Every structure is written in structure tokens, then in C-alpha cells.
Amino acid sequence: MKKQFAIIGLGRFGGSVAETLHAKGYEVLAIDKNPNHVQDIARFVTHVIEADSTDENALQEIGIRNFDVVVVAIGEDIQASIMTTLLLKELGVAKVVVKAQNNLHGKVLEKIGADKVVYPERDMGTRLVHSLISPNILEYVELSKDHSIIEITANRFFANHTLLDLDFRVRFGCSVMAIKNQGELIIAPPATYEIREGDLLFVIGNNKDLKKLQEQAY
Ligand code: ADP
Numbered sequence: 001m002k003k004q005f006a007i008i009g010l011g012r013f014g015g016s017v018a019e020t021l022h023a024k025g026y027e028v029l030a031i032d033k034n035p036n037h038v039q040d041i042a043r044f045v046t047h048v049i050e051a052d053s054t055d056e057n058a059l060q061e062i063g064i065r066n067f068d069v070v071v072v073a074i075g076e077d078i079q080a081s082i083m084t085t086l087l088l089k090e091l092g093v094a095k096v097v098v099k100a101q102n103n104l105h106g107k108v109l110e111k112i113g114a115d116k117v118v119y120p121e122r123d124m125g126t127r128l129v130h131s132l133i134s135p136n137i138l139e140y141v142e143l144s145k146d147h148s149i150i151e152i153t154a155n156r157f158f159a160n161h162t163l164l165d166l167d168f169r170v171r172f173g174c175s176v177m178a179i180k181n182q183g184e185l186i187i188a189p190p191a192t193y194e195i196r197e198g199d200l201l202f203v204i205g206n207n208k209d210l211k212k213l214q215e216q217a218y
Pocket of ligand 1: 006008009010011012013014030032033034037051052053054073074075078080
């Protein structure tokens with residue numbers, strides 16, 4: 001059976017999460033205390049309920065613990081976000097994902113048992129900066145403080161060379177996990193793969209090595 005999701009707080013972020021999940025074919029219950037927001041999203045999700053998520057009885061009546069994942073996307077009202085998260089964990093929801101407004105809010109959420117804390121504004125800001133500083137990086141995923149995955153377009157430097165003759169791993173200290181060539185994805189490409197200009201390279205490595213790769217190749 002497909003996972004069932006409930007989204008609490010239908011602002012821009014929560015609304016987008018709810019709509020996207022529904023568009024991908026999942027059952028989505030959308031919850032907000034504001035009747036206008038509930039009305040606006042009604043045709044994009046499976047069910048909508050107007051309720052205050054800081055009300056334990058309301059959450060119980062909804063049967064919130066039966067959902068596989070509950071996303072708390074309450075923005076401004078940090079107190080409501082924290083209380084909701086606490087109640088959801090107390091009621092036994094298996095996975096609670098919460099949007100944090102700032103680091104302190106995030107820390108509190110982790111302490112009270114949030115399974116995942118997300119910082120959409122902060123993360124989007126970081127990604128934008130990466131794309132501003134290094135326009136060659138199409139995508140950037142931070143794995144830890146020191147490690148990332150980047151997606152770069154192969155330019156002339158790489159073109160018509162194999163990974164072997166570029167001596168990629170030794171020269172740059174990072175690894176090509178996958179290459180996309182004209183829409184076809186080659187996972188764990190062999191060292192004999194000859195790179196074409198315009199190929200997309202998905203490279204994993206230490207941030208310092210990834211920086212070196214960009215400096216040397218672009
Ligand atoms: P965004 O920045 O994603 O637009 P907002 O703070 O504007 O976030 O939106 C948060 C949503 O959460 C609003 O629609 C608001 O009505 C809803 N919300 C806030 N508190 C509660 C609550 N206690 N119960 C249910 N919904 C809530």
C-alpha cells in the first residue's frame with residue numbers, strides 16, 4: 001500500500017508539498033486552521049480538514065497516528081509548530097517532518113522528537129549562492145559539513161577523454177558516480193567511458209576536492 005501523508009499548515013511551503021505529493025499519486029490529507037487556505041487547496045489534495053493542530057482532541061479525531069508521515073509546515077507561529085510536533089510524537093505518529101524557521105527552532109524540534117527537520121529558506125539560499133558563485137554547478141547536495149554531490153556539465157576540458165585518461169580520482173580526489181548522456185543515465189560509469197562535451201557529471205567528494213575540480217576544469 002502507498003504511503004499516506006498528512007500536511008499541517010498550508011502556506012506556500014506546506015501547500016506546495018501537499019500539491020506535489022498529490023500530483024505524484026499519493027493520498028494527502030491537508031490540515032489548516034485557516035478556512036481560506038483549506039478552501040484554496042481542496043481541489044489539489046485527497047482530503048482537507050479545517051483544524052487547529054495544537055488541539056490534541058482534534059488530532060486524535062482525525063486519526064493522525066494512522067498516517068505514515070506527517071509534515072508540519074507551520075511557518076511564523078513557532079509555538080504552534082513546537083506544540084504540534086510534540087503532540088504528534090506523543091500520539092505515536094511514526095515519522096514527523098517539520099519545517100524550522102531558524103536554528104534554535106530546529107534544535108528544539110529535534111529535542112522533542114521530530115524525525116526530520118528541514119530549513120527550506122536557508123537551504124535554498126545556500127543553493128542559490130552556490131549557483132551564483134559557480135555557474136557550472138547545476139545541482140548541489142550537501143551530504144555533510146565537508147562532503148557534497150555536485151552536478152556539472154562537461155566542457156572541453158573533459159570532452160573526448162575517458163575517466164581513465166583524465167585520471168579523475170587521483171587528479172581531483174573525487175569520484176564520478178553517474179553520467180547523463182543525452183538523457184541516458186549511466187550509473188557508476190566504467191573508467192573506459194569517453195566523456196562527450198555537454199554530458200552531465202554527478203561527482204561526489206570532499207568540498208575542497210570539488211572546488212579544486214572546478215578551478216582546474218573551468
Ligand atoms: P509559509 O512561509 O510556508 O507560507 P506560513 O507561516 O505563511 O508559511 O503558513 C503557515 C500555515 O500554517 C498558515 O496557513 C496557517 O494558517 C497554518 N497554521 C498556523 N498555525 C496553525 C495551527 N495551530 N493549526 C493549523 N494550521 C496552522
